[in-house]
Amino acid sequence: MTKSVVEPVDAQTFFDRFARWIEWESAAEAQRLTERRKRIGKSDSDAERSGETIVDLVVEDSESGLGGRYLLTLVKRNRTLPLPWTRLKVGSPVILSSVDESEEPCSAIVCGRTPRSLQVALEEWPDGERFRVDLAPDEVTRKRQLAALKAALVARGRTGQLRQMLLGHRLPQFHAGSPCSFPSGLNPTQQAAVDFAMTADDLAIIHGPPGTGKTTTIVELICQSVMRGEKVLACAPSNTAVDNLVERLVRARQHVVRLGHPARVSAELRAHSLDVLVESHHNMKIVKRLMRDIQGAYHRADRFSRARPTPGMRGSLRNEARQMKAEIRRLELQAVEHTLDRADVICATTTLDDDLLGERKFDLLVIDEACQSTEPGCWIPLLRAQRVVLAGDPFQLPPTIVSTAAAQEGFSCSLLERMMKMHGDTITRRLGVQYRMHEQIMEFSSREFYQSSLVADDSVRTHLLHHLPDIVDNMITNQAITFVDSAGAGWDEELEPEGESRRNIQEGAHVLEIVQQLVDAGLVASDIAVIAPYAAQVRWLRSNSSHPDLEIDTVDGFQGREKEAVVISLVRSNREGEIGFLADTRRMNVALTRARRKLIVVGDSATLGGNPFYADLLSYFEQLGGYRTVWG
Numbered sequence: 317m318t319k320s321v322v323e324p325v326d327a328q329t330f331f332d333r334f335a336r337w338i339e340w341e342s343a344a345e346a347q348r349l350t351e352r353r354k355r356i357g358k359s360d361s362d363a364e365r366s367g368e369t370i371v372d373l374v375v376e377d378s379e380s381g382l383g384g385r386y387l388l389t390l391v392k393r394n395r396t397l398p399l400p401w402t403r404l405k406v407g408s409p410v411i412l413s414s415v416d417e418s419e420e421p422c423s424a425i426v427c428g429r430t431p432r433s434l435q436v437a438l439e440e441w442p443d444g445e446r447f448r449v450d451l452a453p454d455e456v457t458r459k460r461q462l463a464a465l466k467a468a469l470v471a472r473g474r475t476g477q478l479r480q481m482l483l484g485h486r487l488p489q490f491h492a493g494s495p496c497s498f499p500s501g502l503n504p505t506q507q508a509a510v511d512f513a514m515t516a517d518d519l520a521i522i523h524g525p526p527g528t529g530k531t532t533t534i535v536e537l538i539c540q541s542v543m544r545g546e547k548v549l550a551c552a553p554s555n556t557a558v559d560n561l562v563e564r565l566v567r568a569r570q571h572v573v574r575l576g577h578p579a580r581v582s583a584e585l586r587a588h589s590l591d592v593l594v595e596s597h598h599n600m601k602i603v604k605r606l607m608r609d610i611q612g613a614y615h616r617a618d619r620f621s622r623a624r625p626t627p628g629m630r631g632s633l634r635n636e637a638r639q640m641k642a643e644i645r646r647l648e649l650q651a652v653e654h655t656l657d658r659a660d661v662i663c664a665t666t667t668l669d670d671d672l673l674g675e676r677k678f679d680l681l682v683i684d685e686a687c688q689s690t691e692p693g694c695w696i697p698l699l700r701a702q703r704v705v706l707a708g709d710p711f712q713l714p715p716t717i718v719s720t721a722a723a724q725e726g727f728s729c730s731l732l733e734r735m736m737k738m739h740g741d742t743i744t745r746r747l748g749v750q751y752r753m754h755e756q757i758m759e760f761s762s763r764e765f766y767q768s769s770l771v772a773d774d775s776v777r778t779h780l781l782h783h784l785p786d787i788v789d790n791m792i793t794n795q796a797i798t799f800v801d802s803a804g805a806g807w808d809e810e811l812e813p814e815g816e817s818r819r820n821i822q823e824g825a826h827v828l829e830i831v832q833q834l835v836d837a838g839l840v841a842s843d844i845a846v847i848a849p850y851a852a853q854v855r856w857l858r859s860n861s862s863h864p865d866l867e868i869d870t871v872d873g874f875q876g877r878e879k880e881a882v883v884i885s886l887v888r889s890n891r892e893g894e895i896g897f898l899a900d901t902r903r904m905n906v907a908l909t910r911a912r913r914k915l916i917v918v919g920d921s922a923t924l925g926g927n928p929f930y931a932d933l934l935s936y937f938e939q940l941g942g943y944r945t946v947w948g
Contacts, residue, residue, distance in 0.1 A: 324484035324485045327469055327479065333725075337722040338462060340719040341717065342458055345453045346453050364400045365815065366403075367400075367404075367855075370449045372393045373393065373434070373448065373449060375447075376395075385438065385439060386440075387436070388435065388436055389435045390434045390447065391432055398432045399433070404426050406426055407427075408426040409424075409452045409455070410436060410450060410451055411450045411452045413447060413448050414444025414447055419444045423439075424438035425438075461690075461692035464692065464698075468695050468698070468699060478519075478704070481518050482519070482698075488518040489518055490515045492515065493514055495507075496511055501532075505528075505746070506536070509537075509746075510533060512745045514541070518704070521706045521707070521735060522534060522747070523745065524709055525709055525746070526752065526909035527878070529749075530684070530707055530708075530747060534707045535561070535564040538550060538565065542661065546678075546679035548662070549701065551663070551666045551683045552665065552685045553665065554665065555665060557685045557688075558663050559585060563585055571660045572660070572662070573593060573659040574589045574663050575668055590652065594655050599647040606643060606644050656672075664697075666693040666694055667696060668696060677700050677701075677702065678700050679702050679703070681704045682705045683708075683732075685707070685875075686708040687710050687715075688714070691729070691730060691731040708730070710732060712902055713906055714729075714902060715727075749773050750776070754777070754797075754913055754914075756942075757912075761905050765905055776912065780793065780794055780913050781881060787838040792830075792914070792916075793834075797915045797940060798914075798917070798942045799934060799942055800826070800830070800946055801919070801920070801921045802826070802919065802945075803922040803923075803945075804922070804945075805822070808889050809889045812855070817850045817851045817853075818850045818852055818896070820888075823885055823886075824848075824853060824856050824857050824860065825860070826918060826946060827883050828857065828862075830883050830916055831844055831866060834881055835863065842866075843879055844867070844879060845868070845869070845883070845910060845911075847868075847882060849871055849886065849897065849904075850887050854868055854870055857885070867879070871903050874907070875906055878910050881912075882914070883916045885918050886919030886924065888923050888924065889919075889920035893922075893923055894923075895927055895930070898927075901929045917933075
C-alpha cells in the first residue's frame with residue numbers, strides 16, 4: 317500500500333459527524349431489537365428463538381465483585397436443561413427482569429457463560445425468584461464514546477497534538493533508533509515491525525494478516541517498551557482479544573493488570589485481574605464486612621415483599637444499603653489506585669471505565685484488533701496516550717454496524733483503515749510469515765488480499781491431517797483443500813420460519829456427513845470447526861450435530877481462532893444468484909483462513925459463480941485438484 321493524498325479534516329465537522337453516527341446506530345439497534353421481538357410469539361421457545369432472550373432462569377449462585385457489584389449465576393429453573401443458542405456474549409448489556417411484572421427490571425452485563433449457565437454483573441440485587449434476560453442496547457458504551465469525542469475536540473497538550481495528526485493536519489513523526497535486542501523466535505518481519513514501532517513519536521501500524529503472529533509481535537513491542545521504563549495501556553475491542561493479550565503478557569513475565577468485566581477465567585489469568593489483585597489490600601476486609609451488611613439489608617427488604625412491612629421500612633433498608641455502597645466505593649478506589657500504580661501494563665477493552673484510571677497517562681497505547689472497533693471506540697483510550705500503535709488487518713472483519721445510513725457514510729471505516737488510506741506505507745509494517753496454514757489453504761487469500769506476500773513457515777507449509785497421530789491416510793486427510801459443489805442438487809436455501817436469517821437444511825446435513833467422515837478417519841470432534849455465515853444455519857447445525865465437542869459458529873464468532881480442520885457451509889443457493897452479505901469478501905477471508913491442515917467449503921457454484929471473488933475461488937480449487945461435486 318502506498319501513501320494516498322487525503323485532505324485534512326476540520327475537527328468540529330469530524331467529531332460532529334461521529335456523534336451523529338453514534339446516535340443513528342443507537343436508534344437502529346433499538347429498532348432492530350423491537351422488530352425482532354414483535355416477530356416472535358409469547359411462548360418461551362418463541363421468545364428464545366431470536367437468540368437475544370433467555371427465559372425461566374433462577375439464581376444458582378452469587379458473589380460480590382469490585383465496585384459493589386453483584387455477580388449472579390443464572391441457570392434454567394429445570395436444571396437438567398442447557399441454555400438455548402444465544403447472541404449474548406461476555407460484555408453484552410442485558411435487562412434482567414422478574415416474571416413478576418410489578419418488580420423493576422435491572423440493567424446488567426454478561427460476564428461469564430457456559431453451556432448451562434449465564435453469569436451477570438449488576439449494581440442492585442434483583443427482586444423476584446424467576447427471571448428472564450434480554451439483550452439491551454449498549455448505551456453505557458455510547459455515552460463513553462460521545463464523552464471521549466467531546467473531550468478530544470477541545471483537548472490541548474499531547475492529546476491535541478495527536479488529534480491534529482489523526483485528522484491530517486500534520487504528518488506522523490519518527491525518530492532514529494537503534495535496533496532492539498530480540499529473544500529467539502521472532503522472524504525478520506516481526507522484528508522489523510517492532511523496531512519500526514519503537515521509533516514512532518506519534519503513530520505506527522502493525523498489519524497482521526491471518527496466522528502471522530500479530531499478537532506475538534505486539535506483546536514483544538510492549539515488553540521492549542517496559543524495558544525502557546514506559547507505562548503501557550493495551551486495549552482491544554473485545555474481551556476475548558484482551559484476555560489473549562493478558563495471557564501472552566503473563567507468559568512474558570510482565571506485571572500486568574486486567575481491567576473490566578468480572579468474568580470467570582483461568583486461574584492463571586484471574587490472578588492478574590483487578591478484582592483479585594485488590595482483594596489483597598487491607599481496605600478489602602472492611603469492604604467485605606460492609607457487603608455482608610448490604611446483602612442482609614436487601615434480604616430483609618425482600619422478605620417484606622411477602623409480608624406487610626412497617627411504613628417506610630423497606631425504603632429505609634434500601635437507603636441504608638446505598639449509603640454503605642458509597643463507602644465501599646471510596647475504600648475500593650483507594651485499593652485500586654495502589655494496585656494500578658504498581659502495574660507496568662494495564663489491559664482493558666477500548667470502552668474502558670475512565671473512573672478506574674483516574675488521571676493516568678500512558679507512554680504507549682497499543683490497540684489490538686483495531687479494525688474491529690469503530691473509530692469513536694478508539695478515542696476513549698487515545699485521550700490517555702503519548703503515542704499509539706494500532707494492530708490489525710483491514711482485510712478481515714470490520715466493525716459491526718447496524719445503521720445502514722451510518723455505514724454508508726463511513727462509520728464502518730476503522731481508525732486503522734483510515735490511517736492506512738491517509739499515510740500508507742509511511743506508518744505501516746506488514747507481517748509476512750504465517751504459522752497456521754498449509755500453503756494451499758493460505759495461498760488464495762494471499763493472492764486476493766495481500767499481493768501474494770505471505771509465506772508459509774516450514775513448520776506448517778505442507779502439514780496435512782494424516783500427518784497427525786492415529787489419523788487414517790485417505791482422500792479427505794491427504795489433501796489440504798476441497799470444494800464440494802451442490803449445483804444441480806436442488807438444495808435450495810430458505811428463510812428460517814418466523815426469522816430473518818437463512819439456512820440450507822440439505823447442505824447442512826451434508827456438512828454433518830463430512831464431519832462424520834473426518835471423525836471416522838480418526839480426528840477428534842474438538843479439532844474440527846463448522847463455520848456458517850448465517851445464524852439460522854448455525855442453529856440448525858447445532859441442533860442436529862451428534863458431536864457435543866464439535867464447534868459450530870458464525871464467521872464473526874470464529875475471528876482469531878483456528879482448528880485442524882474447518883468445514884464452511886456457504887448456505888446460499890437460489891436461481892437469482894443472490895449471495896447477500898457473502899459479497900463482503902473480508903468476512904470470507906476470515907472463514908477461509910481458520911483451518912490449519914484441512915479446509916472444506918460446501919456451496920452452490922451456480923449461485924456463487926457470478927461473483928468474481930467466488931469465481932476465482934472455484935477456479936483455485938479446481939487448479940489444485942480440490943474440486944468435487946456432492947455426488948462424488
